[in-house]
Amino acid sequence: MKRNKLFKFLASLKLAVILFVFFVVILASATYYESAYDTQTAQHLVYKSPLFAVFLGIFFTNIFCSTAIRYPWSKKQLGFVVTHLGILVLLAAAALTMVGGVDASMIIQEGQTSKRIMLNDPVFFVGRPSQKLNEIPAEFRWTPPSQERPQRVALGEGVTAEVVEYLHHARENVFYQEAAQGVPAIEMRIFNDRVNQQQWLTAGKGDVQLGPAKIQLLRAGDEAQLKQLLKPGSSQRGELQLLVAGQPLQVNVSELSLDKPFSLGEYTVTLRRYLPHAVVQKGELVSESDRPVNPCLDLRVADAKGNSQDWLLFSRLPDLNTRTASKGEALPLKLLYNWEQVPDQHVLSFIYEPSGRLWAKVDAKAAMPVELGKAQATGWMNLQFEVSKLIPRAVEVREFVSVEVEKGQEQNAPPPAIRLRLLGAKENQLRWLERGDVIQVHTDSGSELVLGYAYRTLDLDFPVRLKDFQMEMDPGSNSPAAFKSSVEVEGQTYLIQMNEPLVKGGYKFFQSSYSQVPGQPTYSIFTVAKDPGIIMKYVGSIMVVLGIAIMFITRPYKVNLGRRGAAE
Amino acid sequence: MSRWFVWLCLLLLPLSGWAEEVPGWADRFRFLAVQQGGRLKPFDTFALETVRYITGKAEFEKRDPVVTMLQWYALGDQVANLPVVEFRNKDWHQKLGLPVDQRYFTASELNANPEFVKAREELHKLKPGDKVPNRLSAMNDLVGKMAYLEMISKGASWTMVPSPEGLTSQWPSFYEVENAENAPPELKQAITAFHTALVKKSGEDKAVNDLAAALQAVGPYPDGTALAREVHYNQFHAFRKAWMLYLFSLVCLLLTTRGTSLYWLGVSGAAGGWALHAYGFYLRCTIGGRPPVTNMYESVIWVAFGAITFALIFELLYRQRSYLMAAATGAVVCLAMADQLPAVLDPSIRPLMPVLRSNFWLTIHVLTITLGYAAFLLSMGLGHMVLWKHLSGPDQKEELNALHTALYKAIQVGVVLLAAGTLLGGVWANYSWGRFWGWDPKEVWALIALLGYLAILHARFTNWIGAFGIAAWSVLAFQGVLMAWYGVNFVLGAGLHSYGFGTGGGQYVAVYSALEIAFVGFTAWRVKGRQRDISAGRNQPRPENDSPLS
Known part of the structure; x- marks a missing residue:
């Protein structure tokens, strides 16, 4: 073998020692970054950076050359050769993992089937509805865009996303702004010594639940209705919900005046009768009392073209909902009358009259005028309320604000959000997308697209069904002792639990986490991994350990008290 | 030579006698089972951990922790007037206007402190799941300690009543049973009688016996030998004895060269310490039901053990004295720290988190790595x-x-x-x-x-x-x-x-x-x-x- 200068240098011990020192410094600083920021930062800056790969390449070359330069090897060098070849095998295996490895996660709801695994790369997915979606890389964390320096990502079909902001942990902040058209909105807070809750309220957006109390904003359509709402007695009448293409539109029934059309989206609703205690007497539906025993609405819903339907709706007995008459074409909507009656529930109603005055009504007491910026008592639990803002015509504004996350809490922190503008689409105003959001986009050329901001996914060749998820607790404590999932793959049932993964189709499924929230479905979270280099890693490990042991056993150490040792 | 033996004997004498004699009934009480912190343990361990938590040391006022606990229970509300709550934080001492060098406080004097009340109110305002701000974390610990002390005095933390449903179901406490309507009357009576006996300081003997019998009648009770073994582990202090022997060995080796009888005395001292060390490990493994690899305390003890093991092997091979001197120094430092710094190196035996359970490779991997640390500890000493x-x-x-x-x-x-x-x-x-x-x-x-x-x-x-x-x-x-x-x-x-x-x-x-x-x-x-x-x-x-x- 020709031993030129470069080869000798690459094979030299001195280079090895220098590389060791460099390696130590690089790794130590990476762990510092991980501690100061988070794992992903350390991975991005060091472990997964191209420079680090180059460094490992140099390391490989040094070991390779130092082994090669000593060829042919003598018996004495057995330990040395085995160790260093072992390290080469380990490094090669690492490269193989980097190229062909998969480290993903899979979330399955109990009782559901999935074949989708999720990788840790953020992407836009774009495409025509119900067709295969393209995945376009959308990582903005390391070079965050700004208004001045937006980043453009071509999404296809002539649409370009211009991203102007990226928040790594973003929380949605909803507030209301004055607008030419809109609904009344108030900002209020309710508080006592222990509680202090700030809240925006608007009509038609559903009620706000605060502990055992409910807060709502009602609009009075006219004087008569205002009188009705202000006088003592409950102004609770439940809510009417219109489902149009799956989207709910709703209104507090208290806001509906008898025989006055009320517009709800593209439709108008006319309340013809309100029957709190509906019974059939002599073949007639009448109200037996004023108590809401069996609330019923008799109403007509109509669209702009003159098509209409008449309905009887029951909040307690929705199965009895009946269409009593219809005119013209069928209306593509569904009607629901919701009135969840909670015993002893306190209600704070704000009543807005078109003249701009605001009233407040606690439970069934008479209404009192509201003064902006002044605390007023509710009469329960020392709670007081204070209305700070009243906007007669307001529109909702969704904004995201950055959230500081404590170290180690990144797993449970809110997801990232981006602010972007879609060039080449009808929806070209600035908007926010939270990770996981999917929106519809209409391109300038007239086609319809689905756009999502999420993680890259892969589909496995086989579906996995989560049959059951179980958790055991340590005796007398709330800390989980073990959690396990029973899954079904290709007709066979397997148990996956901590340290007992399932191996299937080259992938390993590990129980890594779960989500169990009362009142919500249970999810089991698996880590799904594939490592094509694993056998080489085991082989390399054995070689390294064996080689070092051979070296140390067969090569006795002679003390060198030479120049740099003690003086002789 | 005989002089050294005297020294050795002195070292192995019981370290501290209790300030007051422990009555026989209290000694029996320590063997009763408590379900706490995710496992079943003898009352002895529970008392040790609790007294250490409240006062900072298990042997508070040189009293057996079991005696301390029973005293607190007997006192009831009056425990608030006992200066037992350890609180050492210079900044807060200043803020609360407390004497800077005072270490123990009564709950009532803290409760009467307006600044303390203010801080506690601020803590109460936090919603569950909220992070306690750093500046309040010392207060949070203190409030936690005081609340726990109150629970002890009421019997609310004494989760000693077996559940009929089995050993792993939640065990109720004395307080819960006394206040439950449907609890067995004999049991209620036994608990009340026990408390009365403690308060009156008479008839404790019979009360403890009756209580033990009543408790064991309620539901399945843990194995008595396992409980006794843990009490033995608590009282034997194998690791403490081991480090004293290592220290003795170190002194011997310092005073001699190799090959002398003093050298061999040193080696035997270390070997004796090693045997005690190993015995302590054996006990800990059987109590915890797992190898001792999961926290800093255990790893410190294991590393010391590894260093001595290597040194003894090298000594037997090469008779060089330096191995054992280096290892004994390291081991004494490690074990003495583990013995004296329970706040940093928590010695309590806790159940493992799921990822660490029942795993052969984990055990092998951690034991190997820490043995490597042990060898490096030895090399550091030799260096x-x-x-x-x-x-x-x-x-x-x-x-x-x-x-x-x-x-x-x-x-x-x-x-x-x-x-x-x-x-x-x-x-x-x-x-x-x-x-x-x-x-x-x-x-x-x-x-x-x-x-x-x-x-x-x-x-x-x-x-x-x-x-x-x-x-x-x-x-x-x-x-x-x-x-x-x-x-x-x-x-x-x-x-x-x-x-x-x-x-x-x-x-x-x-x-x-x-x-x-x-x-x-x-x-x-x-x-x-x-x-x-x-x-x-x-x-x-x-x-x-x-x-x-x-």
């Missing part, structure tokens, strides 16, 4: 001896030679074990997390520690360092081990090995590291200076390297 020799008597060539060889062997053992342990960690990680190597900080620092020693082993074959350099750098390289072992969990606090995370002791470790660096620097400066003086006199050719590569 110091080498440096010291270079400083004080550079002409004792034979002794230096022997020391260097010892040091090198210790490093070799450490490198094999740390390399094997780290790679075994990969095996376990692949088995448990699905990846062999993920650049987790604990993994990375194990690698850094290894690389440090590898740099030394490789640099030895260049002309960059000689024997002195190996010693100097090995002392420095141990700082990498310290970082991997302690620093990742206690300083960096990042990564997947979070089950070992803790706080405390950081400044001591930092001071230790700084002192080491200063010491090595000073030694190098002195030795180099001396060399320069000599080489100015005569020019000596460098001896041939012994390279396995040639």
Whole structure:
């Protein structure tokens, strides 16, 4: 073998020692970054950076050359050769993992089937509805865009996303702004010594639940209705919900005046009768009392073209909902009358009259005028309320604000959000997308697209069904002792639990986490991994350990008290 | 010789008699079972941990913790007037207007402090799940302690009543049973009678017997031998006795050269300590039902054990005294720290988190790695001896030679074990997390520690360092081990090995590291200076390297 200068240098011990020192410094600083920021930062800056790969390449070359330069090897060098070849095998295996490895996660709801695994790369997915979606890389964390320096990502079909902001942990902040058209909105807070809750309220957006109390904003359509709402007695009448293409539109029934059309989206609703205690007497539906025993609405819903339907709706007995008459074409909507009656529930109603005055009504007491910026008592639990803002015509504004996350809490922190503008689409105003959001986009050329901001996914060749998820607790404590999932793959049932993964189709499924929230479905979270280099890693490990042991056993150490040792 | 035996006997005498005699009924009470902290334990352990939590030391006022607990229970509400709540925080002492050097407080004096009340109200305003702000964390601990003390005095934390549904179902406390309507009347009566007897200080004997019988009648009761074994573990203090024997051994070895009878006395002392050490481990493993590998306390004890084991083997092979001296020093420091610093190194036996349960590879991997640390601890001690020799008597060539060889062997053992342990960690990680190597900080620092020693082993074959350099750098390289072992969990606090995370002791470790660096620097400066003086006199050719590569 020709031993030129470069080869000798690459094979030299001195280079090895220098590389060791460099390696130590690089790794130590990476762990510092991980501690100061988070794992992903350390991975991005060091472990997964191209420079680090180059460094490992140099390391490989040094070991390779130092082994090669000593060829042919003598018996004495057995330990040395085995160790260093072992390290080469380990490094090669690492490269193989980097190229062909998969480290993903899979979330399955109990009782559901999935074949989708999720990788840790953020992407836009774009495409025509119900067709295969393209995945376009959308990582903005390391070079965050700004208004001045937006980043453009071509999404296809002539649409370009211009991203102007990226928040790594973003929380949605909803507030209301004055607008030419809109609904009344108030900002209020309710508080006592222990509680202090700030809240925006608007009509038609559903009620706000605060502990055992409910807060709502009602609009009075006219004087008569205002009188009705202000006088003592409950102004609770439940809510009417219109489902149009799956989207709910709703209104507090208290806001509906008898025989006055009320517009709800593209439709108008006319309340013809309100029957709190509906019974059939002599073949007639009448109200037996004023108590809401069996609330019923008799109403007509109509669209702009003159098509209409008449309905009887029951909040307690929705199965009895009946269409009593219809005119013209069928209306593509569904009607629901919701009135969840909670015993002893306190209600704070704000009543807005078109003249701009605001009233407040606690439970069934008479209404009192509201003064902006002044605390007023509710009469329960020392709670007081204070209305700070009243906007007669307001529109909702969704904004995201950055959230500081404590170290180690990144797993449970809110997801990232981006602010972007879609060039080449009808929806070209600035908007926010939270990770996981999917929106519809209409391109300038007239086609319809689905756009999502999420993680890259892969589909496995086989579906996995989560049959059951179980958790055991340590005796007398709330800390989980073990959690396990029973899954079904290709007709066979397997148990996956901590340290007992399932191996299937080259992938390993590990129980890594779960989500169990009362009142919500249970999810089991698996880590799904594939490592094509694993056998080489085991082989390399054995070689390294064996080689070092051979070296140390067969090569006795002679003390060198030479120049740099003690003086002789 | 006989003088040393007297010393040895003195060391093994019981360390501290209790200030008051423990009555027989209290001694029986300690064997009753408590379900707490995720496992079943004898009352003895519960008392030990609780008294340590409230007062900072288990042997509070030189009283048996069981006696202390029973006293608190008997006092009821009056416990609030007992100065037992340990509170040491200079800033807060100032803020609350408390005497700066006072260590124990009564609950009522704190409750009467307006600043304390203000801080507590602020804490109460936090919603569950909210993070306690750093400035209030000391107050949060204090409020927690006081609340717990109140629970003890009421019997609310005494979860000692077996559940008929089994050992793993939730056990109710004395307080809950006394206030439950449907509890068995005999049981209620036994508890009340026990409390009355404690208050009246008469008839405790019968009350304890009746209570024990009533408790065992309610539902399945844990095995008495297991409870007795744990009480024995608590009272025997195997690790404390072990370090005292190691200290004795160290003194013997310091006073002699090898081959004398004093040398053999030292070796036997260490062997005796080793046996006690091993016995303590055996007890701990049987109590916890798992190998002792899961927290800092256990690893410190295990590393000390490994260092002594290696040293004894080397001593038997080479009779060199230096191995055992280095290991005994390290072991005494480790064990004494574990014995004396329960706040940093928590000695309680806790159940494992799920990822660590029932895993062969985990056990092998951690034991191997920590044995590697043990070998490096030994090498660190030997490194110091080498440096010291270079400083004080550079002409004792034979002794230096022997020391260097010892040091090198210790490093070799450490490198094999740390390399094997780290790679075994990969095996376990692949088995448990699905990846062999993920650049987790604990993994990375194990690698850094290894690389440090590898740099030394490789640099030895260049002309960059000689024997002195190996010693100097090995002392420095141990700082990498310290970082991997302690620093990742206690300083960096990042990564997947979070089950070992803790706080405390950081400044001591930092001071230790700084002192080491200063010491090595000073030694190098002195030795180099001396060399320069000599080489100015005569020019000596460098001896041939012994390279396995040639």
